[in-house]
Amino acid sequence: MKAVVLRDDLREADIRPEPLYAEYKAILENESRRIFDGSIRIENRELLPFDCPNCGKAPVAEFERWGAQYCRCATCASLLVSPRPGQEALDAFRRESRAGRFWEQTFAAATGAAREHGIFRPRLQWLLSIKDRYGPRASVVADYRSKYPTFLEALCDSGEFPQVVSLQPEAPWEKLPLAVRPERRAGPEALLHRTDILTLFEVIERVSNPGEVLHLARELCAPGGVLVLTTTSSSGFEYQLLGGSAPNLNPLDRMNLFSIDALTRLIGKAGFEILELSTPGRLDVATVRKTLESDPDLPGLSFWRYFFRHCGEDAEHTLQEFLQQYRLSSHVRVVARRQ
Amino acid sequence: MPLSRDRRIKAGIVGYGRMGKIRGACLGRRNEWELIGICDIQNHGMGCDVPVFREWSGLLSAGPDAVFVCTPNRRLPEVVMDAVSRGIHVFCEKPPGCTLEDVIRMREAEAAHPGVKLKFGFNHRYHAAVQDAKAIVDSGRLGRVMWVRGIYGKAGGSRYDQNWRNRRELSGGGILIDQGIHMLDLFRLFCDDFEEVKSFLTRSYWTVEVEDNAFVLLRNSRGQVAMLHSSATQWQHRFMAEIYLERGYLAITGILSSTRTYGRETLRVARCQYDAEGYPQPNPEETITYYDEDRSWEQEIDDFARSILEDRPVTVGGSSDAYQVMSLVQQIYTADPLGPRSAAGELTGAAMP
Numbered sequence: 110m111k112a113v114v115l116r117d118d119l120r121e122a123d124i125r126p127e128p129l130y131a132e133y134k135a136i137l138e139n140e141s142r143r144i145f146d147g148s149i150r151i152e153n154r155e156l157l158p159f160d161c162p163n164c165g166k167a168p169v170a171e172f173e174r175w176g177a178q179y180c181r182c183a184t185c186a187s188l189l190v191s192p193r194p195g196q197e198a199l200d201a202f203r204r205e206s207r208a209g210r211f212w213e214q215t216f217a218a219a220t221g222a223a224r225e226h227g228i229f230r231p232r233l234q235w236l237l238s239i240k241d242r243y244g245p246r247a248s249v250v251a252d253y254r255s256k257y258p259t260f261l262e263a264l265c266d267s268g269e270f271p272q273v274v275s276l277q278p279e280a281p282w283e284k285l286p287l288a289v290r291p292e293r294r295a296g297p298e299a300l301l302h303r304t305d306i307l308t309l310f311e312v313i314e315r316v317s318n319p320g321e322v323l324h325l326a327r328e329l330c331a332p333g334g335v336l337v338l339t340t341t342s343s344s345g346f347e348y349q350l351l352g353g354s355a356p357n358l359n360p361l362d363r364m365n366l367f368s369i370d371a372l373t374r375l376i377g378k379a380g381f382e383i384l385e386l387s388t389p390g391r392l393d394v395a396t397v398r399k400t401l402e403s404d405p406d407l408p409g410l411s412f413w414r415y416f417f418r419h420c421g422e423d424a425e426h427t428l429q430e431f432l433q434q435y436r437l438s439s440h441v442r443v444v445a446r447r448q
Numbered sequence: 449m450p451l452s453r454d455r456r457i458k459a460g461i462v463g464y465g466r467m468g469k470i471r472g473a474c475l476g477r478r479n480e481w482e483l484i485g486i487c488d489i490q491n492h493g494m495g496c497d498v499p500v501f502r503e504w505s506g507l508l509s510a511g512p513d514a515v516f517v518c519t520p521n522r523r524l525p526e527v528v529m530d531a532v533s534r535g536i537h538v539f540c541e542k543p544p545g546c547t548l549e550d551v552i553r554m555r556e557a558e559a560a561h562p563g564v565k566l567k568f569g570f571n572h573r574y575h576a577a578v579q580d581a582k583a584i585v586d587s588g589r590l591g592r593v594m595w596v597r598g599i600y601g602k603a604g605g606s607r608y609d610q611n612w613r614n615r616r617e618l619s620g621g622g623i624l625i626d627q628g629i630h631m632l633d634l635f636r637l638f639c640d641d642f643e644e645v646k647s648f649l650t651r652s653y654w655t656v657e658v659e660d661n662a663f664v665l666l667r668n669s670r671g672q673v674a675m676l677h678s679s680a681t682q683w684q685h686r687f688m689a690e691i692y693l694e695r696g697y698l699a700i701t702g703i704l705s706s707t708r709t710y711g712r713e714t715l716r717v718a719r720c721q722y723d724a725e726g727y728p729q730p731n732p733e734e735t736i737t738y739y740d741e742d743r744s745w746e747q748e749i750d751d752f753a754r755s756i757l758e759d760r761p762v763t764v765g766g767s768s769d770a771y772q773v774m775s776l777v778q779q780i781y782t783a784d785p786l787g788p789r790s791a792a793g794e795l796t797g798a799a800m801p
Contacts, residue, residue: 111576115733115734115736116734117733238584238717241587242579242583242584
């Protein structure tokens, strides 16, 4: 297996600029609390207890965040929200929520150029390298639960993939706040066993049943097809150090934070052979520094306060690269082949 | 003739030293293979649970479908030719003999027995970093390869001066034919063949009859230049292959060897970034891949097994590759008219404590 390190100039301030990000988080927090305390009206909003899909055991309560209970699996150390809404309720919320609209209409628009430069361009290069290495004849690329129509267009514009499809299981499309061109839209049933490269960008952390999604991924992939996945891991620096104080821990966006071991096993259990598992995150160190600066009362982090006070920018870069090298960043990416 | 796919390939190993043991361990991990015997004149096979032969002819007569030839270089051709003439498939360690003439003789035997598969152990082509680099180069996204540069060096090793690898009659040469040949093979992988050869060969430190350092410059008809430094005085073990293309570069550093002393296998990839006028800017963003496991040995013999079971030609490490790389080795040895020599006689060996 291999691990990848990215050396570039991505900065948190570019993709999560303040005060816009704080405004988004405030809206999301408000809505999150109302979902988890039952005061928001959505279909089938009943909260259900959730067992670790990797170990099958009930996780143990660890901390509360925005009304949601985060629990730790005692076996695999994954961090999971339980109880949680079902997928139907989550889909309904995302279609209708203020936070969703704010993200789509205000936040994504304001950060589009930075995301294009810092996230989508490297992601496109990554997909091209996957095609070169593992699937030179790949013709069907499907993006499951697409969030960024502009990225789909960039994939098409590359001229490398004859068919680029956005798969949305929560059709009808007309109700989705997503400007995906009609010719790129499909439901999962259209591509069963036909997908050469299936992408799940930041999907499994926000779905109600991630194990089910991974099994669907196997059904979608053609024999020898490649699954490309990004997610957030509880094994990473940011979440290990900050836990419930991690500033990006938004329960509706990050409901499932699998440990690296758990993720490896889940993907294997779904019928894939992992070819690459990396944590090429570039923001953990900056996020932790910012959090410690803004919250001087966070306990048990005196070494890190010392580090940030005395060691300087070079040391922070070195640390971030170290985290990437040894799969200790919170941002995970995986390439796996259907067996 | 191809073997029936539903049975295992019966294999023998001739020469059960370090490489023979590596190959044997690898065979034991693969379902397609069954080790039926080994041959070793120094009783290295003591304790094995398969028959041990003193003469290779005994092993070849025991009915193997394939044989792995892991002897010192001088012995390789005669064992290979004997096996091929008996219709036995052969995997031969690198280098492919001591001289280009050795390769020619083995190829003649192969040509006389077209059903037999003959593969040479240019194992580095199966390393994940090399395979990833090859895929990037072949994609054409970074343009044409302009030049490549390789360093492959070790600190000799324990009793290096007494090792058979430094006796010309047994090995055919020094560090170049022993280790540098891997880098030459990789140069060919990325640039194909070279026509012009320049070299300096030195005995800078070790009291041996062959070179302990080789400095090599190669150029081909497409203008691609390759530069190699192969060294037995690289006190810090080092493997580095850089491939510079029109629109970016690749750099492989470290290689997951059996000794793990060359560092973590790493591939750095960068695409040029350009200023407003279209000029490349220095130090572009890089993607660095670290490789944790070495599956090259398994992949190499899996490839060999497929050639046998599916009657496919040997496409990596075939006798044509062996011929071309040994042709380069021979040209490098003859390009320095004085041949291996001491750079500073008073230093030779005297620097050892």
